[in-house]
Every structure is written in structure tokens, then in C-alpha cells.
Amino acid sequence: MEHRHGSSASRRPLPTTSEQSTPESSPPHSPSQACKGDVIFAEIPPSPREFFDYGTTKQLIPDKAPDDATSSAIYISYAVAVLVGVPFLIYNSIPEETLLGNLIVIGSFWDAVLRMSSAAIALICLLTGVYFAPLILAHGKCPESSDDDSWTLRLSRWTGASPEKSAPWARRIRSFLLSPHGMSFVLTLALGIPQNTISSYVIIYPGWAWHPFAWFSYRPYHTTDLASAVEGLCLEQDVHDIRLPRKSWAPSLGFGTVSSDDRQHLPLCLTESQWDLLSAGAISSTNRQDVRSVLKGIRYAQGPKAGLAVAVLARDVMERIQNLRENMDALQPFFSNLSLVIFENDSSDGSREFFKQWAAEEDLGYQVDLMECAEAEDCKLGKKHRDHSSHDFAHSSAVGDMDVYRQRVADYITDPSNELYEDYSHMIVLDIDIAVSLSPFGILHSLGERPENAVASSGRQLFAGSWGFEAVPYDFSAFRPWATPENHRLLSLHESYCALMPAGDRWRNVCDAMDPLIQTEMRRLDRAPASNGDFYRVESAFNGAALYPLDLIRVSGATYDSGEDGQRCEHVGFNLYLKKPMYTNRKWDMHIDPRNPGGPSGWRALNSVHHISRNVFLVSVLVVTITISYFLFVHSIVLLGIFMVYPIFAPLSVQGKSIHRMISSHQRKRRRIFGGTEAQEETLFKAV
Known part of the structure; x- marks a missing residue:
């Protein structure tokens, strides 16, 4: 048979109807005659319509090309509709006014339902679709000859085009796997099962090893660096003497290259690296608005009627006390009144004794106020941990007595008869376990x-199971988005998600952290364009620390509680009582160390995993929803790779090779050099 190549004008015209009906003399099951005609390997056609004829037989009726083009258009439309349309189904209306904002909504939704970076999964699926596109587009076509080393010959061998070589069921399986749907199903299992399995181990055995893609991009800001960060601080600096460093030379300011004269003109006489350490990388001395906001805060904190009380709960926290002390030492220069208020109970590791020694020290620049308990000496209340094995874990409160203890601290600080805090203006509620700056x-x-206003931090940690691709605000349990007409449906769906189990079950606490819809809303707000400002409104948030005006607490009568069934995070009830809007500040950042994540970890996290995994109903619902979400996304990306990306880039070839042939060109070159080929192989894919 003669191979046709070169320009489209040199190709042999399609046969007539009479030629199509001429029976072939070869046996019906021979590889070269598996279908009625020879395969055209002339070139990749120059037009979109002819592209769909590539790899088809020479007897192909021209009227079929538009059908192939239409099918591809349907596939592409379906994929785009799923990727763009599904995220907006959870909202009553378009949640953002700008294109960028709505693109963030789409990305946030898929990141949440996939529980890792959708961009990473999309890249894998897109490359897979493009790589296998020639196989899928040529699926079922016939090889030119038994000696041809073309895609079609390898396809016929792989899929069992010869009936006598494989059973019908085997051919059906191979045919399914070489379809976009089968490939998407395999990718869903290959990507989804490991990712969702590993996410449980990440919280049980936390560490850096689970986050390889964050090894060089994510930095926890440790408290040991804070002492050097405040060296050279000058609070009396005249604002007119400040000269903002330029971005081009700001990075060099951390390497001792600034003269003493230049340093006096830097904001607060601190280098850019010091600003970076004191803000966990969120605030820059090169940003005029950042500098202005920090200076306003210092003026407020230095006022006669300003003071900050840092409130913590402590139990067996000996390993965290040094981190807490380094944080207090770093805050001291900025506040005229500063106090650490500690409620400790039932510690067995010597935590209370250490706090007593710390409180007895002089010249700290702040006071350490260790609360006492009227009902028990040294607050030995005899309370067991809320996750103690003696409790019925499934129906015991996930909050325990945390709401009671936090309320005792809040009442102690806001008590009008307590003269220690008469001139204090704010209280910070801090999670002592985070142990970072x-x-x-x-x-x-x-x-x-x-x-x-009450302001929550945007403390973040690497998302479990994301391989280090995502760092998000970590406290989903305390998060409640501000209710709007746009997100009413989302909030209703979240209530239904939590209602999968009856009131009082531990699931009612875990669901807030696991619900991808709540995660979508938090990601959307956290990633909003800079034009939206540094603050976004919430009903409730915590993320490791929250700042409250004391007058607001007194006026609103806010109190901590754990909800009607004892499973709601205690911060939610307190924040919902406030009579002014609450905000989360993107500029108040904290980077949680992966070795010490926020929230339950270790054996406490293992209890939650066991509780869910033993419930067949919950597991079934979670598996089905996660699998469907994964498949919809993977399937859409694979379709785009096969029917849109590959046709666009396939003509861009090296010596006429398709993308797949370019990938495997090294092996072909070796065969040419060492094994030799026929002349037709050298001209088979001539450049268009």
C-alpha cells in the first residue's frame, strides 16, 4: 500500500460509494483488515473538521466529521459547565461582583471538595488526557499493516482488536479504560483514595513529611526569633523622619547592610526582615498603609486608657510555657498596660508551679496573673480530660468544660470590682497550644x-492531606460566615450535613471542620482580592487568637457556651452574643508548625477517626459524596485535555510528531540508530 504524505492536496480523495461496498479479500479478523479499509496516516489535518478524520479509515463517509466535531463540542461544553456551574449551585446567587472574585469562588469550591489543591489535580488530569488523547481518538481504528509501528497498531494490540486474542469481557474492559469515562474513573481512584486516606494519618501523626510541597514555601514563625526582631526598636520616632524602604532593596535589610543613619529613618527603626518576623510575613515596611495601621495601633496601645489582657487556659502545658513567655516579652514594648491571665487546673506536669515562679519575678514589664479557685486549692478540680477513655466518646461533649473555664476568665477580667483591669481596653483569647509567634x-x-470591634486572627496551617499545597485558616469549628442572601443555601446545606447524626453525637462537632461547604466559604473570604480590604466580616472566628474590646463584652453580656447538645465550639456562642460586627484580619497572621497542628491530634484525633469509621452510614455518605465530587472534576479536566487542549497543540510538533510521539521520541531514535527502520517510518509524520 502506498503511504500518502505532504500537503493536503496530495492526499488521495475519498472513495466512491461503489468502492466502499467492494468486499475485501483478506480474512475478516486479520490485523490489517479488522475494518473495511486502510488507515490514513498522511498527517495531522490542518482544519478542525479534518482533525476528527485523523486515524479513521479511508472509506469514512464525509458526513460523519461534523458529528465528531459536534460530540467534541458537547464534551467541552459539559466540562466547562461542571467546572464553572457546580460551584455556584451552593449559593442563592452569584456571591461576588467581580470576575476575579467569582474565579476565586470556583477555585475555593473545588479545593474544598477535593480537600487539596484543585490546580495540582487539574494539571495531572490534563496532562494525562493530552498524553492519551491519540489512543482515545483513534480507539477502534485499524492498523495499516502488521509491521506498522503506529499508534493504531499498538492500540489494536492493547485493546484486543483481534477477536481471537481476547475474550469479549476483556475487550469491553479495555475499551472502557480507553474511554474518557474509564480513564477518569481510574484517575479518581488513583488520586482520591491515597489523598483521603493520608489526611487521617496527617492529624494522627503530624509532621513535615506529609507536606513535601511546602518544605521550601511555608515558614512557621517561631517565638525564639522574636527577641532579635525587636532589637533597635524606637517608639519615639517622629513620623516625619520615616522613609519607607523601596521594595527593590528591602530584602537586603535583613543582612546587616543598613547603616545606623539609614536605620533611624526606617519605620520604627526596624529592618524589613524584622517587620517580617513581627508579623509572620503578613505586613511589610515597604507598604505605606501597613506602616500607617501599625503606627496607629501603637499610639492606641500606648494610651493611658489602653491595656491588653492575654487570657489563656492551661492544663499540662509545660512544653508551651516558654513559647508563651517569649510572646509576652515581644508584646511588652508596645503596650502601656499588659497582663497575662491564666486559668490552670488539674495539671500533673508541674505547669502551675512554673506559673507561680514566673508570676513572682520582678521587672517583667507586665504582670502574670494566675487565677485561683475558691472551691479547690491550686484549682485541683478533679476533672478528667474531655477525651478521657472513661467517657462515652461518641456522646460525650467535644468541648468538655472549656466554655465554663473561658467564662471564668472573661468574668474575672471584666468584673467591675477588679481594679487590676479597670484601665484595660482589650482582651486577647489565645490558644496556648499553637506555640508560635x-x-x-x-x-x-x-x-x-x-x-x-472583635477581630479574629487568620492563623493558618497546612491543610491535612493537601501535600503542602494549601495553607488555610485552620479553625473551621469556630468559623461561622456572616449570613447574606447569597450564602443562605450554603448555610442550610451545612445544617443538613451536620444533621446526618442526632444531637449530642460527636459528629455534630466534627462536621463543622469536615464540611466542604463551610471550607469553601472560608477559603473564598480568605482569598478575596486585595481590593476588598484586609478585613472580612464573620459571625464567628478564632483561628488561634481573637481580640475583644472589654467594653463590648460588658455591654453585650457575651457568654461562652457549648450549644444545646454540648458539641458546638465554645467560641461560636460567645461571638454570636456580640452586638457589633466581628471581623477576621488577613494581616494578623500566624503560621502553625506542622509538627504541632492546631486542634486535636495524636490519640485525640484517632478517637474521632475511629468514631466516624465505625459508623457505616456516615462512611457511606462521605465516600459517595467525595467520589462523586472527585469524578466530576477529574472527568471534566480529562475531557478538556482530550477534546480541547490536544487538538489545539497537536499540530505544534517536532518533525511532524504528535505530542505522544514527542514524549516517546527518545525510544524511537534509539530504534532508528540501533535497529533501523523502513523509509516509510521516517516520512510517516512529515511536518505540516
Whole structure:
């Protein structure tokens, strides 16, 4: 048979109807005659319509090309509709006014339902679809000859085009796997099962090993660096003497290249690297608005009627006390009144004794106020941990007595008869377990911009199971988005998600952290364009620390509670009582160390995993919803790779090779050099 190549004008015209009906003399099951005609391997056709004839037989009726083009258009439309349309189904209306904002909605939704970076999964699926596109588009076509080393010959061998070589069921399976749907199903299992399995181990055995893609991009800001970060601080600096460093030379300021004269003109006489340490990388001395907000916060904190009480709960926290002390030492220069208020109970590791020694020290610049319990000496209340094995885990409160203890601290600080805090203006509620920098400049930024409102930090950690691709605000349990007409449906769906189990079940606490819809809303707000401002409104948030005006607490009568069934995060009830809007500040950032994640970990997390995994109904619902979400996304991306990306880039070839042939060109070159080929192989894919 003669091979046709070169320009389209040189190709042999399609046969007539009479030629199509001429029976072939070869046996019906021979590889070269598996279908009625020879395969055209002339070239990749120059037009979109002719592209769909590539790899088809020479007897193909021209009227079929538009059908192939239409099918591809349907596939592409379906994929785009799923990727773009599904995320907006959880909202009553379009949640954002700008194109960028709505693109963020789409990305946030798929990141949440896939529980890792949708961009990473999309890249894998897209490359897979493009790589196998020639196989799928040529599926079922016939090889030119038994000696041809073409895609079609390898396809016929792989799929069992010869009936006598494989059973019908085997051919059906191979045919399914070489379809976009089968490939998407395999990718869904290959990507989804490991990712969702590993996510459980990440919280049980936390560490850096689970986050390889964050090894060089994510930095926890440790408290040990705070002492050097405040060296050279000058609070009396005249604002007119400040010269903002330019971005081009700001990175060099951390390497001792700034003269003493130049340093006096830097904001607060601190280098850019020091600003970075004091803000966990969220605030820059090169940003005029950042500097202005921090200076406003310092002026507020230095006022006669300003003071900050840092409230913590402590039990067996000996390993965290040094981190807490380094945070307090870093805050001290900025506040005229500063106090650490500690409620400790039932510790067995010597935590209370250490707090007593710390409180007895002089010249700290702040006071350490260790609360006492009237009903028990040294607060030995005899309370067991809320996750103790003696409790019925499934129906015991996930909050325990945390709401009671936090309320005792809040009442102690806001008590009008307590003269210690008469001149204090704010209280920070801090999770002592996070053990990283509290971000002093983030606190000052919040005071400078929203002194009359409750403000939550945007403390973040690497998302479990994301392989380090995602760092998100970590406290989903305390998060409640501000209710709007747009997200009413989302909130209703979240209530239904939590209602999968009856009131009082531990699931009612876990569901807030696991629901992808709540995660979507938090990601959307956290990733909003800079034009939306540094603050976004919430009903409730915590993320490791929250700042409250004391007057607001007194007026609103806010109290901590754990909800009607004892499973709601205690911060939610307190925040919902506030009579002014609450905000989360993107500039108040904290980076949680993956070795010490926020929330339950280790054996406490293992209890939650066991509780869910033993419930057949919950497991079934979770598996079905996760699988469907994965398949919809993977299937859509694979379709785009096969029917849109590959046709666009296939003509861009090297010596006429398709993309797949370019990938495997090394092996072909070796065969040419060492094994030799026929002349037809050299001209088979001539450049168009």
C-alpha cells in the first residue's frame, strides 16, 4: 500500500460509494483488515473538521466529521459547565461582583471538595488526557499493516482488536479504560483514595513529611526569633523622619547592610526582615498603609486608657510555657498596660508551679496573673480530660468544660470590682497550644484599624492531606460566615450535613471542620482580592487568637457556651452574643508548625477517626459524596485535555510528531540508530 504524505492536496480523495461496498479479500479478523479499509496516516489535518478524520479509515463517509466535531463540542461544553456551574449551585446567587472574585469562588469550591489543591489535580488530569488523547481518538481504528509501528497498531494490540486474542469481557474492559469515562474513573481512584486516606494519618501523626510541597514555601514563625526582631526598636520616632524602604532593596535589610543613619529613618527603626518576623510575613515596611495601621495601633496601645489582657487556659502545658513567655516579652514594648491571665487546673506536669515562679519575678514589664479557685486549692478540680477513655466518646461533649473555664476568665477580667483591669481596653483569647509567634504587628494592625470591634486572627496551617499545597485558616469549628442572601443555601446545606447524626453525637462537632461547604466559604473570604480590604466580616472566628474590646463584652453580656447538645465550639456562642460586627484580619497572621497542628491530634484525633469509621452510614455518605465530587472534576479536566487542549497543540510538533510521539521520541531514535527502520517510518509524520 502506498503511504500518502505532504500537503493536503496530495492526499488521495475519498472513495466512491461503489468502492466502499467492494468486499475485501483478506480474512475478516486479520490485523490489517479488522475494518473495511486502510488507515490514513498522511498527517495531522490542518482544519478542525479534518482533525476528527485523523486515524479513521479511508472509506469514512464525509458526513460523519461534523458529528465528531459536534460530540467534541458537547464534551467541552459539559466540562466547562461542571467546572464553572457546580460551584455556584451552593449559593442563592452569584456571591461576588467581580470576575476575579467569582474565579476565586470556583477555585475555593473545588479545593474544598477535593480537600487539596484543585490546580495540582487539574494539571495531572490534563496532562494525562493530552498524553492519551491519540489512543482515545483513534480507539477502534485499524492498523495499516502488521509491521506498522503506529499508534493504531499498538492500540489494536492493547485493546484486543483481534477477536481471537481476547475474550469479549476483556475487550469491553479495555475499551472502557480507553474511554474518557474509564480513564477518569481510574484517575479518581488513583488520586482520591491515597489523598483521603493520608489526611487521617496527617492529624494522627503530624509532621513535615506529609507536606513535601511546602518544605521550601511555608515558614512557621517561631517565638525564639522574636527577641532579635525587636532589637533597635524606637517608639519615639517622629513620623516625619520615616522613609519607607523601596521594595527593590528591602530584602537586603535583613543582612546587616543598613547603616545606623539609614536605620533611624526606617519605620520604627526596624529592618524589613524584622517587620517580617513581627508579623509572620503578613505586613511589610515597604507598604505605606501597613506602616500607617501599625503606627496607629501603637499610639492606641500606648494610651493611658489602653491595656491588653492575654487570657489563656492551661492544663499540662509545660512544653508551651516558654513559647508563651517569649510572646509576652515581644508584646511588652508596645503596650502601656499588659497582663497575662491564666486559668490552670488539674495539671500533673508541674505547669502551675512554673506559673507561680514566673508570676513572682520582678521587672517583667507586665504582670502574670494566675487565677485561683475558691472551691479547690491550686484549682485541683478533679476533672478528667474531655477525651478521657472513661467517657462515652461518641456522646460525650467535644468541648468538655472549656466554655465554663473561658467564662471564668472573661468574668474575672471584666468584673467591675477588679481594679487590676479597670484601665484595660482589650482582651486577647489565645490558644496556648499553637506555640508560635502571636504576631505583635498583626495585633497592633487590628487595634489601629478596628479598635471597637472583635477581630479574629487568620492563623493558618497546612491543610491535612493537601501535600503542602494549601495553607488555610485552620479553625473551621469556630468559623461561622456572616449570613447574606447569597450564602443562605450554603448555610442550610451545612445544617443538613451536620444533621446526618442526632444531637449530642460527636459528629455534630466534627462536621463543622469536615464540611466542604463551610471550607469553601472560608477559603473564598480568605482569598478575596486585595481590593476588598484586609478585613472580612464573620459571625464567628478564632483561628488561634481573637481580640475583644472589654467594653463590648460588658455591654453585650457575651457568654461562652457549648450549644444545646454540648458539641458546638465554645467560641461560636460567645461571638454570636456580640452586638457589633466581628471581623477576621488577613494581616494578623500566624503560621502553625506542622509538627504541632492546631486542634486535636495524636490519640485525640484517632478517637474521632475511629468514631466516624465505625459508623457505616456516615462512611457511606462521605465516600459517595467525595467520589462523586472527585469524578466530576477529574472527568471534566480529562475531557478538556482530550477534546480541547490536544487538538489545539497537536499540530505544534517536532518533525511532524504528535505530542505522544514527542514524549516517546527518545525510544524511537534509539530504534532508528540501533535497529533501523523502513523509509516509510521516517516520512510517516512529515511536518505540516
